[in-house]
Amino acid sequence: MSADLKDAISRRTLMNGAGWGTAIAALPAIAAAASKRIAAPDRRTAFPLIADGVPATVLIDATADSAVRHVATDFAKDLERVSGKPARMIDGAAGDLRGPVVIIGVLGQSPTIDRLAATGKIAATDLRGEWEAFRQIVVDDPMPGVARALVIVGSDRRGAVFGTYDVSERIGVSPWHWFADVPVPRQRDVLIPPGSRRDQPKVRYRGFFINDEDPCLSGWAKKAFGGVNSGMYAHVFELLLRMKGNYLWPAMWGKAFADDDPKSMVLADAMGVVMGNSHHEPMLRAQAEWHRHTDGGVTGGAWDYEKNGDNLRKFWRGGMERMMAKGGGRRYESVVTVGMRGDGDEAMAEGTATGLLERVVTDQRKIIADVTGKPAAATPQVWALYKEVQDYYDHGMKVPDDVTLLFSDDNWGQIRRLPDPAAAPRAGGYGIYYHFDYVGGPRNYKWLNTNQIEKTWQQMDLAYQRGARAIWIANVGDIKPMEYPLGFFLAQAWNPEAMTPAALAAYPRDWAAATFGPEQADAIGEMVTAYSRYVARRKPELIDETSFPLGGVTPAGLDGGEFGTMIAEWDALDARVASVRARLRPDQHDAYYQLVEFPVSAVGNLYRMYYATAWNRLLAGTNDPRANYFADQVEATFARDAALTRSYHALNGGKWDGMMAQVHMSYVIWNDPTAQTMPSIVRIAGDTPVSERSRQPKFVAPRPTDDGIVAVEAPAFSRARDGKGLRWATLPNLGRTAGAVVALPQGRPATAMTDGVCLEYDMTVRKAGPATLTLTLAPTLDTIGHAGGRIGVSIDGGPVQPLVAAPEVTGGSTDTPGKKRWATAVCDNAVRLSANLGQVTAGRHTVKVWRLDDNMVLQKLVLSTVPVPPSYLGPPPKRA
Incomplete structure (x- = not known):
C-alpha cells in the first residue's frame, strides 16, 4: 500500500476518481479508497471539512424543514466528535460568515442553495423531482467572505438528510456510534476533494x-x-x-x-x-x-x-x-x-x-x-x-x-x-x-x-x-x-x-475497517464470517446434546466425532477473538464485545455445555465415573452463560442492561422456555481423573476415496458452462461449508438441457457399484408457485435426471409431508436431493449439474457406491 493511500485511510479522507467519482455508496469510504488506490486530494483545491482540528461551520436556512434541522444539528455534533472541538451552526442569514462552510438544504426550498444554482455556482437540476437523491458539491467563492464551501443538496428533505449522514459515515462516524458504542477516531484534518458526487436509492x-x-x-x-x-x-x-x-x-x-x-x-x-x-x-x-x-x-x-x-x-x-x-x-x-x-x-x-x-x-x-x-x-x-x-x-x-x-x-x-x-x-x-x-x-x-x-x-x-x-x-x-x-x-x-458478488465478498472486511479501523479489519472480517457460517448450521435454539454425533469411547480415549470437531472450531474462533481484542484500543472494547466477542463466546459456550452434557449422558450410561468431569463442565458453562450476559449488561456503565435477557437454552417445544435451565446431568459414585489428552476431541479422518465415496464442494467445479445470458458465480461462505454456486443474473426464466448451462465435476471412483449422487443445496422455495425448484444431474453424457426441491411450507398440520420437509430443511439449513445413476465402473467420471430453474443454490456433491456416513452430508435431521 502506498504512503499516500495509508495517509488517506488514516485521515478517513473522502476519495474521488473523476470529481467524487463512482465510489460505491453501499460500502464504507475506506473500501472505496482501498479498491481504487487513489491518492489523497490536493490541499489547494480540496474542501477543509476539518483543518488543524477546527471544523467547518454548518449553515442552513431559517426556513429549513425540520428534518434538515435535525440532520444539520447531528452533523455539527459529528464534526465535534471527529475534531474534538464544537462546530459552529448558523440557522438563517450568513451575516459576516468567514472560513469554510457546509451548506445543507433542499433544491427549490432553500433560498441559499437556489441562489447558488441561479448564479451558476452549482449544477443540481438533475435532482429536481427525484426521490431522496442528493448531490455533494465543493464550491469556490459561494458567497462573500467564504472561499470554499461543501454544498449538500437534496432533491427532497430526506435527500438532504442522507447526503449529510453520508458525509458523516465517510469521515468515521458509524451509524452505530450510539446503538453499538462504536468510537469515532479523532482527526485534525479531513479534506473533501473538489468536484461533486450524486447518489440516490434504488429501493423506494x-x-x-x-x-x-x-x-x-x-x-x-x-x-x-x-x-x-x-x-x-x-x-x-x-x-x-x-x-x-x-x-x-x-x-x-x-x-x-x-x-x-x-x-x-x-x-x-x-x-x-x-x-x-x-x-x-x-x-x-x-x-x-x-x-x-x-x-x-x-x-x-x-x-x-x-x-x-x-x-x-x-x-x-x-x-x-x-x-x-x-x-x-x-x-x-x-x-x-x-x-x-x-x-x-x-x-x-x-x-x-x-x-x-x-x-x-x-x-x-x-x-x-x-x-x-x-x-x-x-x-x-x-x-x-x-x-x-x-x-x-x-x-x-x-x-x-x-x-x-x-x-x-x-x-x-x-x-x-x-x-x-x-x-x-x-x-x-x-x-x-x-x-x-x-x-x-x-x-x-x-x-x-x-x-x-x-x-x-x-x-x-x-x-x-x-x-x-x-x-x-x-x-x-x-x-x-x-x-x-x-x-x-x-x-x-x-x-x-x-x-455485486465482489462487493459482498469484500463486505465483512470493509465493515470491520469502518467499525474498528483497517489494522484488524482482515482478522475481524474473517471472524465475523466464520461465526456466521458456524451459527447458521443450526440455530442455537435448535441444538441440544443430541444434535450432533459423538465418536464414542475408544481405547485411545474419547472420540469427539462431529460434535467434537465443531467444539474445536468454536475454541479456535474464541482464541482468535481474544487475540484481536488484545490489539484493539480500550475505547473499542465495548463495541467489540457487542458486535464480535459476545456472540462468539456465548454461542461457543452453549455448544460446549451441550457437548459436555452429551458426554455426561453417554458415560453415565455405562456407569463410567468420567461422567462426573463432564457434569462439572455442564455446571461451569451454564454459570459462564450467565456471567457473559452480566458482562454485556454492565457495558458502558450499564447502558445495555436488559438487552440480552432472552432465554435461549433447554427448549422442548417451539416456544421459549420460561427460564434459563441447565440440562440435567448424572453423577456416578467414585471418580476417575480425565486426562487433558483423553478429553480433547479426536477428529475422525474422512474415509479413504477407495471406499467408494467422493465428496466435492460445489465451488470446486472442473468446468463451468455458461449460456443463455447466464454465468456461474461462486458465493464464498454461503451455507454450511466452503460456499455455494449460483447462476447469475438471478430472476431469469427456466433453461433446458439444450441450453447447456451446467457445472462439470471430474470425479475418480475407486470402487465400482451402483452409484448415488447426493446434492446439498441451500434451502430455497419455488417463488413462482409451481411444484418446486428443479436442478438436473447426469454422469458421463448420460440422460439428465431432474431433481425437485419442494420444502414449501403450506397450510395444514405440521405432520404433513410438505411441512416435515420444510421443517427439516430450515432446521438443517440444507436441502438434500439424491439421484440413482446406475452402475458405474472404477475410474474417472464426469458428473454434470444442470441449471434448470432459478434460485437453486448448490453447496456440495457426494458421489457414492457404498452407504454414506453422516459426516459427508452434515448433521442428521433433527426433529424440532
Whole structure:
C-alpha cells in the first residue's frame, strides 16, 4: 500500500476518481479508497471539512424543514466528535460568515442553495423531482467572505438528510456510534476533494420492524427511558436514517406507537421517518389499541369483520384521522397497511373467503379517501402477503393497482413468492418482508444473530431482479444484536446493483475497517464470517446434546466425532477473538464485545455445555465415573452463560442492561422456555481423573476415496458452462461449508438441457457399484408457485435426471409431508436431493449439474457406491 493511500485511510479522507467519482455508496469510504488506490486530494483545491482540528461551520436556512434541522444539528455534533472541538451552526442569514462552510438544504426550498444554482455556482437540476437523491458539491467563492464551501443538496428533505449522514459515515462516524458504542477516531484534518458526487436509492422504502421485543428491548427501554417512548425512538430514528433507511414498523407486543407516547409520531415525521405498521395492524392502528379503547368496540371485542364491521371501521377511521392531525391538509408521512389478519398475529378464521378480504380492503380505502379528502391512491398503501394471506393472493385475490404487494419469506430466510415475470407492471409495485428474528415454528430464534449476509444477498438480489423494488423491510427483533445483518440489508437496499458478488465478498472486511479501523479489519472480517457460517448450521435454539454425533469411547480415549470437531472450531474462533481484542484500543472494547466477542463466546459456550452434557449422558450410561468431569463442565458453562450476559449488561456503565435477557437454552417445544435451565446431568459414585489428552476431541479422518465415496464442494467445479445470458458465480461462505454456486443474473426464466448451462465435476471412483449422487443445496422455495425448484444431474453424457426441491411450507398440520420437509430443511439449513445413476465402473467420471430453474443454490456433491456416513452430508435431521 502506498504512503499516500495509508495517509488517506488514516485521515478517513473522502476519495474521488473523476470529481467524487463512482465510489460505491453501499460500502464504507475506506473500501472505496482501498479498491481504487487513489491518492489523497490536493490541499489547494480540496474542501477543509476539518483543518488543524477546527471544523467547518454548518449553515442552513431559517426556513429549513425540520428534518434538515435535525440532520444539520447531528452533523455539527459529528464534526465535534471527529475534531474534538464544537462546530459552529448558523440557522438563517450568513451575516459576516468567514472560513469554510457546509451548506445543507433542499433544491427549490432553500433560498441559499437556489441562489447558488441561479448564479451558476452549482449544477443540481438533475435532482429536481427525484426521490431522496442528493448531490455533494465543493464550491469556490459561494458567497462573500467564504472561499470554499461543501454544498449538500437534496432533491427532497430526506435527500438532504442522507447526503449529510453520508458525509458523516465517510469521515468515521458509524451509524452505530450510539446503538453499538462504536468510537469515532479523532482527526485534525479531513479534506473533501473538489468536484461533486450524486447518489440516490434504488429501493423506494427501506427499513426494519422492531418485533418480538419482550423481554429484551422493552425491558432495556423501561430502565433506560422509562418505556418504549419518544426518548428511545429518537435513537432508533437516527440509526435508521444514518443507514439511509426511511421506513419503520414500530414495536408492537402490548405497545402502541402513537398511543403510548404521541410525541413519537411527531418526532418521526419531524426527522423524516416514514411510519407504518406491521402486517396485521391495518390503518395505522396498533393491535394493542383495539384492546385498550372503546372506540374499537367493547374492549376485547371480536376482531371479526363480519360480526363487528361497524366498530372495526370506526377504529380504522381513528388511525386515518390521527395521520391527518398534522393540520393544514397535511398528513404525517406514512405507508398505510391494508387488509386484515386475525387478532394477535393469528390467521383469520379457517375458510375465510378471499371475497371478504377484498371487501375489507375496499372499505378501508373508502375510509382513506373520506378522511384525507383525496383519492385513496394518493396515500401510499401496502398489503402484506404474510403466511396464510399469501394463499388469498395465490387464489386470485385482487387489490387496486396502486397498493404495494409485500411478499414475505418463510420466516427463516427463504422468500416464498415473487412477482410473476409475465404479470403486468403495478403502479404500487412489489416489496419484501424478510426475517432476521422470529417467534414461531419449528422453533423461536431471537437470542443472537444467526443470519448469513451471503444468504440475505442471494435472496434479496433475486427479489430485486424479479422486480420487488418498492419496499424492503426486515424483522430485526430487538435491533440488537442484529447490527451486522441489518447494516448489510440496508446497504444492499440502497443500491442492490452496487452490491455485486465482489462487493459482498469484500463486505465483512470493509465493515470491520469502518467499525474498528483497517489494522484488524482482515482478522475481524474473517471472524465475523466464520461465526456466521458456524451459527447458521443450526440455530442455537435448535441444538441440544443430541444434535450432533459423538465418536464414542475408544481405547485411545474419547472420540469427539462431529460434535467434537465443531467444539474445536468454536475454541479456535474464541482464541482468535481474544487475540484481536488484545490489539484493539480500550475505547473499542465495548463495541467489540457487542458486535464480535459476545456472540462468539456465548454461542461457543452453549455448544460446549451441550457437548459436555452429551458426554455426561453417554458415560453415565455405562456407569463410567468420567461422567462426573463432564457434569462439572455442564455446571461451569451454564454459570459462564450467565456471567457473559452480566458482562454485556454492565457495558458502558450499564447502558445495555436488559438487552440480552432472552432465554435461549433447554427448549422442548417451539416456544421459549420460561427460564434459563441447565440440562440435567448424572453423577456416578467414585471418580476417575480425565486426562487433558483423553478429553480433547479426536477428529475422525474422512474415509479413504477407495471406499467408494467422493465428496466435492460445489465451488470446486472442473468446468463451468455458461449460456443463455447466464454465468456461474461462486458465493464464498454461503451455507454450511466452503460456499455455494449460483447462476447469475438471478430472476431469469427456466433453461433446458439444450441450453447447456451446467457445472462439470471430474470425479475418480475407486470402487465400482451402483452409484448415488447426493446434492446439498441451500434451502430455497419455488417463488413462482409451481411444484418446486428443479436442478438436473447426469454422469458421463448420460440422460439428465431432474431433481425437485419442494420444502414449501403450506397450510395444514405440521405432520404433513410438505411441512416435515420444510421443517427439516430450515432446521438443517440444507436441502438434500439424491439421484440413482446406475452402475458405474472404477475410474474417472464426469458428473454434470444442470441449471434448470432459478434460485437453486448448490453447496456440495457426494458421489457414492457404498452407504454414506453422516459426516459427508452434515448433521442428521433433527426433529424440532
